[in-house]
Amino acid sequence: MTEVASPQELSKEDLLDAYRTMRTIREFEERLHTEFATGEIPGFVHLYAGEEAIATGVISHLGADDYVASTHRGHGHAIAKGCDVKGMMKEIYGKAEGLCHGKGGSMHIADLDKGMLGANGIVGGGPPLVCGAGLSAKVRGTNQVAVSFTGDGGSNQGTTLESMNLASVWNLPVVFVIENNGYAEATSTNFSVKGIDIAKRADGFGIPGVTVDGHDFFAVHEAAGEAIRRAREGGGPSLIECKVNRYFGHFEGDAQTYRAENEVENLRCEKDCLDNFRRRVASAGLIDEGELDRIDEEVKQLINEAVEEAKAAPDPKADDLLTDVYVSY
Amino acid sequence: MSTVQITRLSMPKWGLSMTEGTVVQWLVEEGTILEQGDEVIEVESEKINNAVESPAPGVLRRQVAKEGDVVPVGGLLGVIADAEVPDSEIDAFVEEFEATFVPEEEEAAGPEPEKVEIGGKSIQYLKMGESDATPLVLIHGFGGDINIWVFNQETLSTERPVYALDLPGHGGSVKDVGSGDLDSFAGIVAGFLDAMGIEKAHLAGHSMGGAVAAAIAIQHPERVASVTLIASAGLGEEINSDYIEGFIAANRRREMKRVLGTLFANPDLVTRQLVNDVLAYKRLDGVDEALRAVADSLFPDGKQANVLDISRIQAPVLVIWGDKDEVVPASHAQNASSGAKVETIENAGHSVQMEAAGKVNRLISGFLDEAES
Amino acid sequence: MARRITFMQAINEALAQEMERDETVVVFGEDNAGGAGAPGEDDAWGGVMGVTKGLYGKYPGRVLDTPISESAFVGAAAGAAASGLRPVAELMFVDFFGVCMDQIYNQAAKFRYMFGGKAVTPMVIRTMFGAGIRAAAQHSQSLYPIFTHIPGLKVVVPSNPYDAKGLMIASIRDDDPVIFFENKVLYSVEGDVPEESYEIPLGEAEYVREGDDVTIVAIGRMVSMAEQAADALEDEGVECEIVDPRTTSPLDEEAIYESVENTGRLVVVDESNPRCSLASDIAALVAQNCFDHLKAAPRMVTAPHTPPPFSPALEDLYVPDPERVAAAVRETLGTSDRARA
CATH class of the missing domain: 3.40.50.970 (Thiamin diphosphate (ThDP)-binding fold, Pyr/PP domains)
Known part of the structure; x- marks a missing residue:
């Protein structure tokens, strides 16, 4: 995979937005990694650090009324789709002012007003949902697009394979993005995905499939742009496999003994998507590094505030246990 | 071959779909001397329980049907004859009846409700009786429909054609009531007369339908031969708004049964079928809105909006009220003009035309004959 | 119309x-x-x-x-x-x-x-x-x-x-x-x-038949089984009240309680298997909420705890029928007679 996609395709404003999104995701996840270790965060969290270029590269093509269905590792998709970062942080802390009023937590962060159909605790849960959102767009005659993100683990779920076929049969405006980070929990794709590349599975459903470097924002952006344009124009679904790595374990607390020694350290040095982005825009002379440093500072400040506010926010009340089950009952 | 007069007391047919009735109780003992029109036996029909009247004078010689029996329409309930007729003759009569009686086919052909477009609105109506006599048009009240005349229409149709119609928002008619005010309903009924080719009609209205009839008689005196106002609206301000609001709000069986009980001096007369039918009507799309609009227009702030000057009606007027009316006070009968004939029926409620159907039918029949003479 | x-x-x-x-x-x-x-x-x-x-x-x-x-x-x-x-x-x-x-x-x-x-x-x-x-x-x-x-x-x-x-x-x-x-x-x-459109609200039971002796709660096709049983029992002088919940979630608990408070007896007819069924749920709810009104133990008429069989000879035994419903009603009446004796 060579670096063929070029930063020159994007406006400076778009580049700065993309960088800010990636940096926000990174800062959010790194901070959660630190805070989780203090024991203050309930339950478990699955961090997206290392994969930021995928969520950002794909979702930067989507408008507020396009749809995204995400995974248990969903913070990055939510941030890229425009979910309120402070509301997300409160949600992860289980607070009443969280994006889902503390009812969902890390694995169910959703904001339908932003077209975010939810993180999903069920591996392979999202692809059928985007078939529905795509059908909705088609029946209502809008040009909305629905994108599902699924991991390499989810790529082996029947739901994902059924959904690719259904989307092809119904010719839906849907894009299936497979984030192949090499591990389904502790199980390597070397074990669990046999035969050919995941992207080649698209052939079996009669839809286009490509593999891109998931560390390369520009490669993801270019491939997603083509797939989303095709979907909007009535050309049906596509599959994009993004080969990538995660910096943290399956969930926080995972000692990752299944990984090679220094695997993550080497990845951080050699494949980091933020470093890649900075190097590419700087070498192309598009953005002054000082501007990016300023974004880093602003993001740091935002995440600091988000954590402080989340810690201080009130818990849900006992009555909240029973609300929001039905619209009417 | 018997020469003596033996009269059978049969299961009546109240309404198009009635095929059988259940005997609730005998109201008189065997051996009772009866006048024609005396109530003899209570029968549960589809809508409300009702009394079967003696068709002839005589002695109730035999209670053939027992309480709880289900008897087909036309089936033998009892035998009425003079006291002199020997028991053996009565036995033979019953035996012969039972040997020869064939119940009516379940889907017996009879008049069916029809639809007509009036001013772009689909209106359902039912016509019974064919003759050249001046027709009678029956107009139901708030929340009612053609079925409130189930005990009246067929009986009255032996002498003249009788039409019953569903006002907009009611029964099988369009549910859009527009403004839902008195004039709009009067306009529909006037349009109905045109559509049926009726130049002049007797009008009879129950409750809100009475006000509609009176309004037409005032606006189109040339079209109206007589007006019968039954527990009529339009004669005073008072109205039981608990009934109106209760009817609109009720969407469950027990609630609706209680509300409908308000219509009768004896609330036990309300059958499950009547409750079912009213609930089924109320569930139809648009009915809630229609009833609300009509109530807001005709009965705002718990009072009747339209109090009519009945003295302006040129045609003869008959006013009938049940003395136990809990919806529109029976005292409103006194507000009728001096020329009106006023009849108050004892121990009957707002739906007096159902609860005391025989009496109401005789009053209307006599009044119409008089009006035509 | x-x-x-x-x-x-x-x-x-x-x-x-x-x-x-x-x-x-x-x-x-x-x-x-x-x-x-x-x-x-x-x-x-x-x-x-x-x-x-x-x-x-x-x-x-x-x-x-x-x-x-x-x-x-x-x-x-x-x-x-x-x-x-x-x-x-x-x-x-x-x-x-x-x-x-x-x-x-x-x-x-x-x-x-x-x-x-x-x-x-x-x-x-x-x-x-x-x-x-x-x-x-x-x-x-x-x-x-x-x-x-x-x-x-x-x-x-x-x-x-x-x-x-x-x-x-x-x-x-x-x-x-x-x-x-x-x-x-x-x-x-x-x-x-x-012919017209109409809504029946979800969560509202129907009293299919009213009676004072026994409440039969029946679901789906079992309503007709209960009606046939009630017809037969009527000849024995037993008046059954049949409640059809129409929706099992929400369940119109009030309608069931109101009926049982009047009759004091409950039979639930449910085509599903007996454990953790609507029958067991409704019986438990009634036991908990109407205990003081009960004259006899609630009875459940359900399919057996087996998968549905294929052979007509077996399948006909699997689905509750009017005879089983009537038998259960008689048991509630019999039990109460013994209790009174």
């Missing part, structure tokens, strides 16, 4: 009227459009039993066939509902829920709660259930208790054509996910059904 149509026609009419009224209503499932892509006629089937037949011709863009991929299309119903449609998806036989339950109970049922009350998921899953057509263990179960168990779902089990139409319209207009159970044996049953 009402006229007699079948249970199946009532459901078809409800779907057609709601599709006419609301352009966001879509219908899909296996063969629902009739077998798309085949060389023969369009709208050939309308689902395996023909419930959706005729809809494709009127609303071709909104009636879709699906591949045999229940996970994908039931999940698609959830996704479509969360994004502006009112889908009605057909899960041909409820026995097939095993291949798509995640989409129902982890996705559709939970969106609203997980997302803090911000989601609406107005979807209906139509599904066939019940024994009686010799379809054996994987096509004959009565699995509504499983769905009744799940918070976030509403569960509808109509017993007659009139209710089927009104409940289907109410289900489509409802903003929560509804599982609509259609007993396949009832499809050909006729009843009076108005």
